[in-house]
Amino acid sequence: MAHVSVDISRRNGTPDAVGCPSCKELLNRAELAKNLQVCHHCGHHFRVGARERVGQLADVGTWSEIAGSLRSADPLEFYDLRPYPERIEEAEYDTGLSEAILVGTCKLHKMDVVLAAMDFAFLGGSMGSVVGERFWRAAETAAESRFPLVVVCASGGARMQEGILSLMQMAKTTCAVEMLGEVPVPFVTVLTHPTTGGVMASFATLADVIISEPGALLCFTGPRVIEQTVKEALPEDFGRAESNLAHGQIDMIVSRPELKDRLVQILGMMEGGVACALEPIWEAEARRGRRGGPFAEALKRIKALANPSGRPSKR
Amino acid sequence: MPTLPGVHLKDEITKISQRIKELGSGRRVDRHVWDKVELARHPKRPYSLDYIQHMFSGFIELRGDRLFADDPAIIGGLASYHGRTIMVVGHQKGRDLAARTRRNFGMPRPEGYRKAQRLMNLASKFGIPVLTLIDTPGAYPGVAAEERGQGGAISSTLMCMARLDVPTVSVIIGEGGSGGALALALTDRVLMLENSIYSVISPESCAAILWKDSDEAQLAAQTLRLTSAELLDLEIIDGVLPEPRGGAHRDHASAARILKDALEENLRDLETAHPRRRKKERHEKFRRMGVWREHGLTLF
Ligand SMILES: [Zn+2]
Numbered sequence: 001m002a003h004v005s006v007d008i009s010r011r012n013g014t015p016d017a018v019g020c021p022s023c024k025e026l027l028n029r030a031e032l033a034k035n036l037q038v039c040h041h042c043g044h045h046f047r048v049g050a051r052e053r054v055g056q057l058a059d060v061g062t063w064s065e066i067a068g069s070l071r072s073a074d075p076l077e078f079y080d081l082r083p084y085p086e087r088i089e090e091a092e093y094d095t096g097l098s099e100a101i102l103v104g105t106c107k108l109h110k111m112d113v114v115l116a117a118m119d120f121a122f123l124g125g126s127m128g129s130v131v132g133e134r135f136w137r138a139a140e141t142a143a144e145s146r147f148p149l150v151v152v153c154a155s156g157g158a159r160m161q162e163g164i165l166s167l168m169q170m171a172k173t174t175c176a177v178e179m180l181g182e183v184p185v186p187f188v189t190v191l192t193h194p195t196t197g198g199v200m201a202s203f204a205t206l207a208d209v210i211i212s213e214p215g216a217l218l219c220f221t222g223p224r225v226i227e228q229t230v231k232e233a234l235p236e237d238f239g240r241a242e243s244n245l246a247h248g249q250i251d252m253i254v255s256r257p258e259l260k261d262r263l264v265q266i267l268g269m270m271e272g273g274v275a276c277a278l279e280p281i282w283e284a285e286a287r288r289g290r291r292g293g294p295f296a297e298a299l300k301r302i303k304a305l306a307n308p309s310g311r312p313s314k315r
Numbered sequence: 316m317p318t319l320p321g322v323h324l325k326d327e328i329t330k331i332s333q334r335i336k337e338l339g340s341g342r343r344v345d346r347h348v349w350d351k352v353e354l355a356r357h358p359k360r361p362y363s364l365d366y367i368q369h370m371f372s373g374f375i376e377l378r379g380d381r382l383f384a385d386d387p388a389i390i391g392g393l394a395s396y397h398g399r400t401i402m403v404v405g406h407q408k409g410r411d412l413a414a415r416t417r418r419n420f421g422m423p424r425p426e427g428y429r430k431a432q433r434l435m436n437l438a439s440k441f442g443i444p445v446l447t448l449i450d451t452p453g454a455y456p457g458v459a460a461e462e463r464g465q466g467g468a469i470s471s472t473l474m475c476m477a478r479l480d481v482p483t484v485s486v487i488i489g490e491g492g493s494g495g496a497l498a499l500a501l502t503d504r505v506l507m508l509e510n511s512i513y514s515v516i517s518p519e520s521c522a523a524i525l526w527k528d529s530d531e532a533q534l535a536a537q538t539l540r541l542t543s544a545e546l547l548d549l550e551i552i553d554g555v556l557p558e559p560r561g562g563a564h565r566d567h568a569s570a571a572r573i574l575k576d577a578l579e580e581n582l583r584d585l586e587t588a589h590p591r592r593r594k595k596e597r598h599e600k601f602r603r604m605g606v607w608r609e610h611g612l613t614l615f
Contacts, residue, residue, distance in 0.1 A: 069609055069610050070607050070608070070609050071607060071608040071609070072607060072608070073606045073607055073608050075549070075606035076538070076539075076540055078538055079538070080525035080526055080535075080538070081525065081526060081527075128605075129604075129605030129606050129607045130605075130607045132604075132605050133605055133607055136602060158493075158494075158515045158516070160515060160516055160521055160524070160525060160539075161525075162515075162606075163514065163515055163538075163539045163540050163541070164513060164514060164515055164539070164540065164541065164546060164549065164551050165549070165551070165604060165605055165606060166515050167493065167494070167497055167514075167515040168497075168551060168601065168604035168605065169604070169605060170469075170470075170473060170494060170497055171473060171477075171497060171500075171501045171601045171604070172601045172602055172604055172605065174470065174473040174474055174477050174501065174601075175477050175501075175597075175598040175601050175602060176602075177474065178474060178477045178478060178598070179598070196466075197494075198494055198515075200466035200470075201454075201465070201466040201467075201469035201470050201473075201494045201498075202469075202470050202473065202494075203470070204466070204470075205464070205466050205467040205470045205471070206470050206471070206474055218466075219461050219465075219466065220454065220456075220460075220461060220465040220466040220469065220494070221454075221456035221457075221460075221461065221465065225456055225520075226456045226457060226458060226461075229456050230455075230456060230457050232457060232458050234458060235458065238458060238461070239461060243462070247462045247463070247464070248464075249464045249466075249467060
């Protein structure tokens with residue numbers, strides 16, 4: 001699984017200010033939060049936690065959490081240098097979250113969606129049993145309600161402390177996406193820095209449309225592991241969103257301030273397929289046609305051919 | 316928090332106190348688990364093509380992903396099986412140095428996974444059951460593999476297997492390493508040879524990351540629960556196939572016979588179910604995987 005060194009930039013600086021790792025400018029934390037954690041000077045995207053992400057996306061007062069009572073167990077009684085339950089407790093304390101993914105329903109510009117956001121600060125956003133089950137419940141809710149599913153990903157990969165059970169979450173979440181496809185319900189992922197390992201090799205790359213934030217590291221194997229194991233020199237932009245876009249692995253890069261609008265546009269257009277009929281297009285064209293011009297002439301001819309009786313067709 | 320560069324006091328303290336606890340409780344590395352790891356990686360262990368040769372009266376290899384290349388780390392093709400046909404897809408390691416290099420040590424690149432998908436979809440089209448043989452340290456970690464979408468290649472293979480209408484059986488015959496192995500194992504039945512291993516990460520890497528010491532690989536192996544017996548207990552796999560005395564490497568033909576009998580038995584069972592029901596049961600099986608607590612209750 002991929003491993004990504006923890007971005008310590010947000011711990012640098014003072015309680016009120018933080019240094020931008022990209023342009024080195026000192027930024028006021030309150031202003032940075034207001035700017036959706038994007039640097040005013042250079043556009044560097046800082047990491048955003050799951051709760052903050054929901055706050056950025058969901059219409060005010062519409063969020064309702066799903067499966068919030070699910071908690072990790074310790075099935076393997078795993079301890080490395082520290083027991084697993086102790087690591088979980090610490091992550092809960094540090095993040096105020098109960099797991100690495102937050103799932104719920106909400107509205108985006110009045111559009112109903114099921115939204116999930118992962119949090120890298122919770123044990124590296126690693127996928128264990130609870131992440132898998134919460135993802136399943138999100139997909140199930142989306143399939144039943146026919147609300148589109150939007151998942152904001154951030155993950156270092158599998159949760160090693162759950163051993164093989166964490167690996168199986170890749171299979172489980174894949175089956176959940178398959179269930180969504182049967183309905184079908186639109187499924188969009190937003191890949192943020194970093195999305196790697198088992199998440200990258202399961203639901204993150206199974207979406208109908210894959211969006212990424214600028215500069216995000218997206219890969220199956222992390223750069224350090226590649227360097228160490230195959231001793232390959234890495235290109236400077238290795239695994240970055242821009243490189244993934246050039247190699248055809250994602251659909252688009254969308255900066256954070258535009259994300260919500262773009263999501264709503266995409267989801268709206270995908271759902272448009274269900275209701276799409278010829279009639280509304282004809283109507284719109286006819287309105288335009290009444291304004292005259294060569295287009296109107298052509299339209300009149302086409303209409304006459306399609307409908308010789310001269311009466312507007314009503315289907 | 317490090318007090319000096321490179322000195323992680325907290326980790327050191329827990330490491331030492333862990334050691335003290337271990338010594339006190341008599342918890343030591345169990346040699347038995349590491350023996351299995353070594354057997355699973357034994358250089359004379361039968362590989363996919365060895366099983367195919369012993370199990371089937373005929374085999375026609377089909378190659379290439381029709382997109383980029385043919386990946387020799389994954390082989391596949393049509394095999395004659397009791398007067399009918401079965402699609403076999405498996406990881407392939409090499410026996411000597413040249414073959415090992417050519418087969419990339421059984422570590423597939425995206426084109427390998429895309430070939431696997433092509434063959435499985437072909438099988439599904441003609442109602443041919445699918446057998447996958449799993450034996451890989453993991454998907455290949457390389458720059459070009461990443462650029463061609465290693466993550467997406469694995470996820471789309473998982474999706475392909477989640478959708479198949481035909482009966483599917485997988486057997487872990489050696490190393491079941493991480494997502495690179497799982498990609499071929501989302502099947503109706505997952506079986507393991509007795510001395511094979513199946514894990515989210517190799518014990519060596521796990522030790523390097525969690526213990527910060529790759530010498531702890533044996534302890535990591537034990538903690539990960541990667542042996543066939545433990546995985547059967549955890550209900551991750553559906554069955555364990557006993558190996559010939561001393562291990563499969565001692566007697567390839569007998570190991571293949573055991574595998575063939577198991578395949579026959581499982582297929583007979585699977586073929587009685589309606590395709591839709593089979594698919595539903597496959598999904599239900601993977602849905603149940605995981606352990607969590609809800610409202611204070613531990614659920615399996
Ligand atoms: Zn900046």
